[in-house]
Amino acid sequence: MLTVSLPSGDRKTYDRPVTAGDVAAEIGARLAKAAVAAQANGKIVGLTEALPQEGEVSLRLLTEKDPESLGVLRHSCAHVMARAIMRLYEGVLLAFGPTTGSGFYYDIDCERPITQDDFPAIEAEMQKIVDEDEPFERLDRSREEALAVCESLGQSFKVEHIETELASHPTLSFYRQGEFIDLCRGPHIPSAGRIGAFKLTSVAGAYWKGDSNRQQLQRLYGTAFFDKKSLDEHMERLEEAKKRDHRELGKRLDLFTISPLVGSGLILWMPKGATVRGELESFIKEELKKRRYQPVYTPNIGRIELYETSGHYPYYADSQFPPIEVDQNERYLLKPMNCPHHIQIYKSRPRTYRDLPLRLAEFGSVYRFEQSGELSGMTRVRGFCQDDAHIFCTPDQVADEFRGCIEMTQLVLDCLGMKNYRVRLGLRDPKSDKYVGGDELWDNAERSIREVCESVGIHATAEQGEAAFYGPKADFVVTDCIGREWQLGTVQLDYNLPSAARFDLEYTGTGNSAEKPVMIHRAPLGSFERFVGVLIEHFAGAFPLWLAPEQVRVLPVSEKSFDYAREVENALFAEGFRVSADYRSEKLGSKIRDAQLELTPYMLVVGPRDAESGTVSVRDRIEGDLGAMPLDAAIAHLKKEVAEKRVRQTFSAAPAPAATESAAGNEY
């Protein structure tokens, strides 16, 4: 017995397994109303059941442009892919095959390593299945029956899954398509023919149930659309996005380099990259001053006992460079974080409530031995510099201080035109034992950061298990040019490091009593390395004038204008601009082309006419030729743009949605 609720709001009850196709035929007429409403999402391409509730299935219309419809399509395509693979190769075991933000994957176990070279054959087999256009048929079975089905098919991963995660489900569903049957929650498209265009994109290893101690499976990624044009556009967007990759641009624009001889994951900032970073540093320093932070400097190493006290060493022993051992009693660790050092500054003398809040700021370099496979350009490195600070405050001051940190982070991102970030509330995972401190402290801390985020109007997404081991945090997460998410700014609340079990921090309260301060760890950029990496992609290398490594290039039309070009160059330099001039004996067009390709914001063309009248012909990288104007006017124009930190162009709209799993089309 199944109750079906239709998009129109009608409900109908069936006493046999129904496919979306059956129902559509019976009640087609009554769909008219819903169909009209759905037109906004593009052409209607079918009807399917939505995520089933116990004993009930809701029907939904599949429309071309609806993201959830795409999810349904893609998950069905994952089934088609799995079916094709099972036709082609022996001994294929199925694990999970959900959708991602931009496609789908299926994890399989198969003796034979599948490589990109196998894609054409798999795609050809998939095309056959699509052309056959067989329906997806839903089969509901009791848990026992389901177990028997999976056992008889030898699908051991499905068996384990039913016995563990699905232990509490009395009934389970399968979807059958021809000879292929798969344990699956659905929903699916009515039949394979609705898959207008698909493509396998990559293959990778993935651990069963995400556990690196367990078996590694082969994960095949693909994507699918209702029509070929959308697929082509998608692939084109990916190509375009690749051109913004900070690793490519970093090389082409001489921003940074990595030398295997220096070491993997260690960034060498070239003059142009260092200039961008330097401007960001100045910007942050100004903000710190305004917000009454105090600068400190601390060394790059510290005795191992320091990190044993903080609790970091035992937690992260594997991801640190091995200690430097002077003798048995004296071992030093390359600083993996700045907090213990700043805590020692706090502890260097007795503190009273009058000292608080104490805000200690440092651009602190830290080193972490990340696994080799995790390294990636500037965004995941082994040595980096945090725009770090630690705030020591009274419990009463926590909310204001936390809010101040959130607002500073927002200000920095706003100033750079970075809008496509999300704020993630990192909460503890109640099931894990990695967190230190009592439940009461954690509950308080988590409640305060929630309240602060609400009070500043942030829509934060809470995620369990994303907290630091010492406290909850609010992370600013951005998406890079190929859809990967990176944590940039972070504000973390910490009741633990000040505790008696750790560093036992104190201050004298108003009643002459010994009180525990609360710590806030915060870094608006996160690290200069990762931030600049993301920033390169955000601007596609075309930095706003205030950040541009080379702000202006003077282009003499010919050798006859070299003297005047030098005058102009010197005048701009004297006004504090980062300026160069192109004295090669190239044609003007060639000099312009090179300056454009190097993304120089302004070009000042100077020829005999300009020399005579004391003008420069301004060329804007974006707008083109702005015509001649007096040199003073040009300088004033540029100065204003720098002072305003004007952002004229960004590219950070992600090419594809973040690779998060959508609700539609998931496995159980």
Add this chain to the structure above:
RNA sequence: GCCGGCGUAGCUCAAUCGGCAGAGCAACUGAUUUGUAAUCAGUAGGUUGCGGGUUCAACUCCCACCGCCGGCUCCA
């Protein structure tokens, strides 16, 4: 760290079945003196990532290492 792929001039890429390592751009030199996205000519540039092995012969095949790329795991 794990799975898979890749590594040829500064950059982008060729080199058929294992048979003389090549092109464009950049660089350098000379000519040219140019007004808003590529002037012409010449020169130089290589232990094919590193080290072994197979072979008459290795960029090409095999082994180990290093590095990079896509994922997974991890991310204080």
